[in-house]
Ligand SMILES: Nc1ncnc2c1ncn2[C@@H]1O[C@H](COP(=O)(O)OP(=O)(O)O)[C@@H](O)[C@H]1O
Ligand SMILES: O=C(O)C1=C[C@@H](OP(=O)(O)O)[C@@H](O)[C@H](O)C1
């Protein structure tokens with residue numbers, strides 16, 4: 001019998017297991033099930049408490065003997081506690097979203113709010129925004145539901161100050177999906193995205209690049225889990241647990257991406273650091289070579305630089321979706337804004353800043369065959385590297401000192417909650 005767990009349809013990418021195990025010390029199982037199995041599961045009641053996710057948050061309501069006030073008002077249940085055979089339904093998404101709103105510093109009182117998506121999460125978002133005194137709440141949906149506007153109509157709502165994405169747009173595996181355009185919203189103050197995989201969707205990255213505070217859904221996931229764990233254990237865990245679990249999850253899940261000049265040490269440092277940090281090591285050039293079964297100079301000879309960049313972009317798309325990796329780029333990878341954006345969804349980019357005087361001509365590098373070429377590349381590329389990186393480390397010391405410095409900076413500056421909003 002699974003004592004605690006998560007019921008839903010497809011759960012392979014859920015982070016709930018490590019979150020709950022860290023929060024409450026109990027074992028927590030992912031329990032994917034079809035509707036037929038759900039009926040048996042909730043009738044047999046062989047569990048102590050479970051969380052509920054898509055698409056069952058409304059389906060489970062008739063099985064509950066009692067609902068708490070939030071669950072009843074919202075019409076969705078994400079936590080069920082089995083109290084001696086009586087199933088009590090709670091909604092801790094409400095408190096989870098409150099935590100997200102607080103963390104990003106949204107001023108909801110008197111604000112005009114646009115919610116993207118009209119499913120279950122929209123109900124929670126509306127309830128939160130209403131309770132915080134929003135002046136108006138408009139819901140945009142693709143399905144012409146009564147009381148909603150289309151995405152096209154939503155574009156003309158120039159008074160909108162807060163946008164909440166409550167739809168699965170941009171969610172894994174559709175990370176590259178174009179986000180809802182933000183350029184029309186001149187009054188926009190805050191963007192909240194409930195999607196937590198990737199850690200930053202294109203919507204969050206777009207808002208942040210416009211200087212608009214924005215936050216992804218990971219903190220909400222952790223916060224709702226903490227409030228669910230309170231019900232599971234019949235006690236109130238400290239609020240600080242939310243930040244602690246969030247930060248440890250971010251540290252584990254974020255990719256560390258190394259960029260920089262050819263011969264700056266990306267591959268060498270990457271291998272060593274991945275070992276030190278116990279991370280999966282991915283060298284994008286190696287992945288390209290493996291995929292094409294050709295060396296890099298052969299690819300350049302046959303397909304030109306444009307052909308190489310096309311393959312490189314596809315390999316970036318694939319690996320940028322992963323979590324917890326150490327990714328060493330090729331020297332030209334981050335010259336493409338689309339590649340940078342993909343890598344920033346789940347990662348922090350570190351520039352390996354190796355002074356020009358320490359760079360040399362390397363083998364198998366078609367674009368850096370002479371020192372004159374290296375020097376010209378250096379002048380052209382360093383500003384681009386500096387602009388795209390989250391932090392940089394000078395590589396002019398011995399390798400182990402440089403690796404240590406990168407690890408420290410990654411954890412200290414790149415993985416804090418502040419970096420997400
Ligand atoms: N801090 C360092 N100390 C000594 N050698 C270094 C250092 N950084 C880089 N190198 C050397 O520079 C060369 C190029 O490194 P590499 O990792 O292949 O660069 P990249 O992947 O950035 O093109 C390797 O021979 C590596 O050992
Ligand atoms: O600078 C570049 O444009 C390139 C750098 C190489 O990687 P390294 O930086 O690891 O040498 C490799 O991706 C390819 O030759 C193109």
Ligand SMILES: [Mg+2]
Nearest residue numbers: 266267285330
């Ligand atoms: Mg390399």
